[in-house]
Amino acid sequence: MPAYYLEALTVALGIVLLMLEAFVSSASKKFIGISAAAGLALILIFSFFATAPDAKLELSRFYQYDGLARFYKGFALVCTILVVLMSVDFRSILSRFTDEPGTEKGTGEYYALPVFACAGMMWMASAKDLAGAFVALELVTITFYILVSYLRRNVGSLEAGVKYLILGALSTGFLVYGIAWIYGSTGTMNLAALAERLMTPRSPLDSTVVVEAWAQLAPVAQPSLLFGIALILIALGFKIGAVPMQVWIPDVYQGAPTPTTAFLSVGSKAAGFILLIRFITPFMQPGSPVAQHVALMLAIMAGATLLFGNLAAIGQTNFKRLLAYSSIAHAGFLVLALAAWKDKTPTDLSSAETVSFYLATYLLMTLASFFILAQVRIQDGSEEIDAFNGLGKRNPTLALGLTVIMAALAGVPLTAGFLGKLFVFKLAVDAKLWWAVILGFVGAAAGFYYYFKIIRAIWWEAPKAEAKPLVLPEITRYCVVGLTVAVIVLGVWPEPVRMLLQ
Amino acid sequence: MLLLLVLIPLAAFLAILCGAPARKTAVAAGWANLALGVWAAFSFNAKIWGISLPVLAKPALHLSLAMTDGMSAIMVLLSVIVTLAALLSGKAPEGKETLYYGSSLLISAGAIGAFAATDLFFFYAFHELALIPTFLMIGILGRGDRKEAAWKITIYLGLGSIILLAGLVWLASITGTFDIPKMVDFVKDHPIDAASQKGIAALLLVGFGVLVSLFPFHSWAAPAYASAPAPTSMLHAGVLKKFGLYGLLRIAIPLVPEGMQAWLTPLLVLLLGNILWVGLVTINQKRLDLMLGNSSVMHMGYIFLAIAALAASHTATGFTNTLGQPAAVLLMFGHGISIAMLFGLADKIERSTGTLELTDLGGLAKSAPGLAFMFGMVGMASIGLPGLANFAGEVLVFLSSFQNYDPSKGLGPVQIACILAIWGVVISAIYMLRAYRNIFQGPQVKATTDSADLTLADRIPALILAIALLAVGLYPNLLLNLLSLK
Numbered sequence: 001m002p003a004y005y006l007e008a009l010t011v012a013l014g015i016v017l018l019m020l021e022a023f024v025s026s027a028s029k030k031f032i033g034i035s036a037a038a039g040l041a042l043i044l045i046f047s048f049f050a051t052a053p054d055a056k057l058e059l060s061r062f063y064q065y066d067g068l069a070r071f072y073k074g075f076a077l078v079c080t081i082l083v084v085l086m087s088v089d090f091r092s093i094l095s096r097f098t099d100e101p102g103t104e105k106g107t108g109e110y111y112a113l114p115v116f117a118c119a120g121m122m123w124m125a126s127a128k129d130l131a132g133a134f135v136a137l138e139l140v141t142i143t144f145y146i147l148v149s150y151l152r153r154n155v156g157s158l159e160a161g162v163k164y165l166i167l168g169a170l171s172t173g174f175l176v177y178g179i180a181w182i183y184g185s186t187g188t189m190n191l192a193a194l195a196e197r198l199m200t201p202r203s204p205l206d207s208t209v210v211v212e213a214w215a216q217l218a219p220v221a222q223p224s225l226l227f228g229i230a231l232i233l234i235a236l237g238f239k240i241g242a243v244p245m246q247v248w249i250p251d252v253y254q255g256a257p258t259p260t261t262a263f264l265s266v267g268s269k270a271a272g273f274i275l276l277i278r279f280i281t282p283f284m285q286p287g288s289p290v291a292q293h294v295a296l297m298l299a300i301m302a303g304a305t306l307l308f309g310n311l312a313a314i315g316q317t318n319f320k321r322l323l324a325y326s327s328i329a330h331a332g333f334l335v336l337a338l339a340a341w342k343d344k345t346p347t348d349l350s351s352a353e354t355v356s357f358y359l360a361t362y363l364l365m366t367l368a369s370f371f372i373l374a375q376v377r378i379q380d381g382s383e384e385i386d387a388f389n390g391l392g393k394r395n396p397t398l399a400l401g402l403t404v405i406m407a408a409l410a411g412v413p414l415t416a417g418f419l420g421k422l423f424v425f426k427l428a429v430d431a432k433l434w435w436a437v438i439l440g441f442v443g444a445a446a447g448f449y450y451y452f453k454i455i456r457a458i459w460w461e462a463p464k465a466e467a468k469p470l471v472l473p474e475i476t477r478y479c480v481v482g483l484t485v486a487v488i489v490l491g492v493w494p495e496p497v498r499m500l501l502q
Numbered sequence: 503m504l505l506l507l508v509l510i511p512l513a514a515f516l517a518i519l520c521g522a523p524a525r526k527t528a529v530a531a532g533w534a535n536l537a538l539g540v541w542a543a544f545s546f547n548a549k550i551w552g553i554s555l556p557v558l559a560k561p562a563l564h565l566s567l568a569m570t571d572g573m574s575a576i577m578v579l580l581s582v583i584v585t586l587a588a589l590l591s592g593k594a595p596e597g598k599e600t601l602y603y604g605s606s607l608l609i610s611a612g613a614i615g616a617f618a619a620t621d622l623f624f625f626y627a628f629h630e631l632a633l634i635p636t637f638l639m640i641g642i643l644g645r646g647d648r649k650e651a652a653w654k655i656t657i658y659l660g661l662g663s664i665i666l667l668a669g670l671v672w673l674a675s676i677t678g679t680f681d682i683p684k685m686v687d688f689v690k691d692h693p694i695d696a697a698s699q700k701g702i703a704a705l706l707l708v709g710f711g712v713l714v715s716l717f718p719f720h721s722w723a724a725p726a727y728a729s730a731p732a733p734t735s736m737l738h739a740g741v742l743k744k745f746g747l748y749g750l751l752r753i754a755i756p757l758v759p760e761g762m763q764a765w766l767t768p769l770l771v772l773l774l775g776n777i778l779w780v781g782l783v784t785i786n787q788k789r790l791d792l793m794l795g796n797s798s799v800m801h802m803g804y805i806f807l808a809i810a811a812l813a814a815s816h817t818a819t820g821f822t823n824t825l826g827q828p829a830a831v832l833l834m835f836g837h838g839i840s841i842a843m844l845f846g847l848a849d850k851i852e853r854s855t856g857t858l859e860l861t862d863l864g865g866l867a868k869s870a871p872g873l874a875f876m877f878g879m880v881g882m883a884s885i886g887l888p889g890l891a892n893f894a895g896e897v898l899v900f901l902s903s904f905q906n907y908d909p910s911k912g913l914g915p916v917q918i919a920c921i922l923a924i925w926g927v928v929i930s931a932i933y934m935l936r937a938y939r940n941i942f943q944g945p946q947v948k949a950t951t952d953s954a955d956l957t958l959a960d961r962i963p964a965l966i967l968a969i970a971l972l973a974v975g976l977y978p979n980l981l982l983n984l985l986s987l988k
């Protein structure tokens with residue numbers, strides 16, 4: 001089965017779900033959510049049998065299918081499935097803020113929209129051409145405009161929606177403008193052709209004319225190319241949540257419905273990263289004349305992101321906002337891995353593999369935290385860290401799980417979170433990016449502080465007098481248990497993730 | 503097979519989580535581990551013990567446990583002895599048995615794993631596995647300012663571990679492997695350049711130093727030990743803290759000897775800070791638990807002195823100091839056993855009199871002669887009375903500082919430090935004897951009139967530790983022979 005069937009199936013699934021919503025009248029929309037998850041799970045199974053498209057097809061100029069593509073398609077699917085399941089248990093909040101409060105009328109699309117976003121993310125994983133990548137990226141972003149402001153009678157959600165819309169539109173502008181500059185200076189938007197043009201530069205006006213030495217082009221082409229690259233890095237910085245486009249994150253994360261926040265922080269970020277990897281691969285190839293410049297840009301981005309995310313997280317008292325800053329901080333580590341670019345070697349993980357590995361562990365930890373946060377929000381009506389006070393007494397098993405997850409986010413060994421950080425540090429030290437390494441370690445130390453604040457609240461603080469035991473609904477419970485066990489198992493035995501990456 | 507030593511406590515922990523009777527399961531696991539640990543330590547070079555399971559192909563990571571030399575064997579031996587004693591002493595608060603015994607088991611599993619790991623990744627990872635339950639125990643079940651003490655130890659040790667991680671990653675990046683024996687082989691052929699050595703050694707000294715409460719990074723220790731439940735302070739002060747010293751001997755000394763030598767003078771100054779400054783602070787303590795906490799910080803100085811003597815003797819052909827390593831290991835063992843016993847007995851004193859304020863106690867020997875005898879014995883051990891394990895260690899430390907001493911060249915920095923450090927013995931004698939007098943002698947006071955003596959159940963852990971102290975004290979070759987084996 002050619003791989004692009006997967007995207008087609010996903011879009012078809014989304015349309016079917018919308019039809020179900022329109023024609024099957026039912027008081028509870030749980031059915032739509034479960035169908036969405038089941039459909040996506042089926043597509044996930046199909047994805048293991050997908051093959052690269054025929055090279056003769058016109059489509060193969062826009063679409064590639066390799067190990068990374070397969071990994072990130074699976075990633076998008078798994079993430080969407082979990083987000084949809086989280087939404088199912090989030091119904092009580094959803095129905096409170098829609099047109100007819102108290103009923104689930106008008107909440108059905110909330111389960112269908114992530115499926116469309118998923119299709120966009122899957123396409124981004126296969127992007128081979130900047131024009132195609134742009135279209136896929138916009139599919140994701142526009143879907144998110146709706147998802148973020150889905151609680152239409154909640155001011156916070158609407159505010160978040162507006163902020164996301166304005167900055168999203170701005171970043172789209174950067175992206176298109178950057179693509180234009182790159183096209184102007186190299187004469188192509190195809191990433192494979194770009195790689196080849198960088199090594200044997202051709203005249204931007206007539207691609208049949210080979211310019212013998214890059215130096216001849218340098219006065220015009222190299223600065224313009226670098227300008228284009230910088231613009232695109234900034235635009236992708238919006239998706240991945242890196243400085244200088246991180247400003248929207250705290251407010252939007254806090255205002256958006258929790259499952260959407262989780263989706264933004266995992267799915268959207270990962271899709272941004274695969275696109276970033278695809279985009280910079282031609283520029284970082286050995287012998288590329290701009291490799292050093294791009295690495296420097298990435299390193300500055302990484303350093304600033306690490307510093308901002310980690311230091312700003314220290315003072316947070318709202319758990320959702322803390323997770324927002326933590327998501328910026330993790331983006332910093334991930335960009336650092338790309339700045340310390342390393343190609344595939346037989347003995348070490350390459351930068352792309354390290355990022356993928358890190359994201360896989362990040363998915364487990366972050367989604368588990370959001371699952372728990374969503375339930376605390378529903379049952380206690382608060383997302384403050386105070387709401388977790390005395391969780392050790394209210395639900396010891398959940399408290400133990402959340403402790404493992406927080407320790408993993410902080411990067412405590414024998415949890416999956418440590419390995420990602422370890423490999424990033426190793427890459428950065430190998431690349432001798434000393435100042436970025438120092439910022440990374442400062443960031444890790446700060447992370448240790450603010451994640452342990454949660455652990456402190458769980459175990460050391462007394463619960464509020466009126467606090468009831470916290471009981472997780474069935475779906476959430478199974479998901480949290482599964483994710484937590486995976487965090488520990490992969491922390492001790494990470495080989496499965498690497499095998500998925502091959 | 504060594505994996506069993508880690509898996510038994512972990513399995514017991516899981517069993518307790520699933521509802522097995524906490525104390526019985528934990529104690530059974532402790533006895534099983536003691537038997538297995540003693541057997542393993544005294545036959546450590548047999549083939550059956552090593553194990554290596556690949557967990558990641560690229561970069562190559564292995565869950566590999568083996569006793570590379572007698573040092574690992576002795577540290578594992580220390581861990582299993584103190585673990586059993588810790589599980590047997592102390593009393594779990596009502597309804598908290600799962601946490602109380604579960605944490606001790608996790609700490610023990612982590613410590614044993616760290617001492618036996620030959621892969622850098624697991625070496626680091628197991629230690630952290632032991633730290634988290636330590637933090638939780640102090641925060642949940644601690645006494646007094648538990649929240650503050652627990653937060654302080656969390657932040658200090660968290661930071662220390664991250665600084666340490668930086669040094670370890672740097673080493674792994676240079677040597678291109680995470681396998682410790684392979685790293686040692688690598689640097690034999692390709693010594694690390696001087697600048698990197700200096701940088702790595704600084705990170706390792708500070709990182710491990712924080713974990714061992716090297717002056718001036720020691721201020722977390724006394725409040726944490728004073729606040730922690732008895733088994734936690736026994737396990738941390740007795741076993742887990744030794745991880746830092748073990749790490750310096752296992753990683754820093756063989757891999758970055760020149761770097762260690764470059765930092766010799768600062769290290770000597772800091773370790774004198776431990777012995778003399780913290781020693782004086784210890785004399786000033788008014789509570790037994792704070793005094794013991796500070797004394798354990800102080801005694802780390804001697805072990806650092808042995809490490810410094812070893813580092814100072816590095817030449818192009820290797821280390822000329824043959825006493826430094828045995829001295830450090832022997833004293834780690836002696837100190838680990840004696841401090842664990844002291845914390846265990848202090849907990850007993852508190853349970854039977856309700857206080858640890860030295861001024862509120864007195865004449866306890868009359869109502870609790872068994873306790874008085876045990877405390878007296880281990881107090882003497884901690885001062886360094888001959889016949890008990892610490893004496894053998896301390897004497898070796900002082901001898902190692904003067905090994906290769908050439909009178910014609912005058913006193914070197916290590917010798918000067920040693921001469922100053924010997925005053926620490928006097929300091930120890932002052933605070934320990936004074937504490938003994940205040941608690942056990944003199945007229946009985948209200949708190950001590952009807953206090954109970956050690957029951958049989960209390961005696962067992964104390965006896966296990968006392969036997970270890972006596973055996974090694976009277977016949978240090980028991981352990982020294984292990985060190986000379988290959």
